[in-house]
Ligand SMILES: [Zn+2]
């Protein structure tokens with residue numbers, strides 16, 4: 454895969470991803486609804502060693518995740534765009550698809566935390582859906 458780039462709305466924070474994503478998930482947890490503005494959160498999992506901030510510095514908001522560990526959510530301190538998450542002890546960085554310059558070639562692979570979804574959240578037909586985190590590796594973010 455060619456290098457992929459992304460950033461926030463105002464351009465203060467930019468990043469690049471130099472390796473293939475490990476997967477694309479659709480998270481319906483309540484924290485993601487806050488971060489997205491209401492909808493589920495579409496994230497692509499970048500291997501940590503393939504993810505690099507190339508401009509600016511995101512602010513990190515930390516809260517307790519479902520696992521009990523601290524989950525960080527990175528956003529632009531200037532324009533507020535949600536950018537990526539920092540799940541505890543994960544080998545990947547979940548990047549919001551909206552933060553990527555181009556996500557048109559990506560396809561969601563599964564739904565997670567569907568037990569927190571309001572009735573009006575749309576589900577992709579035929580995708581596996583998990584009420585909480587999916588079992589087994591890779592450990593999905595929440
Ligand atoms: Zn910004």
Ligand SMILES: [Zn+2]
Nearest residue numbers: 480482485595
């Ligand atoms: Zn979530």
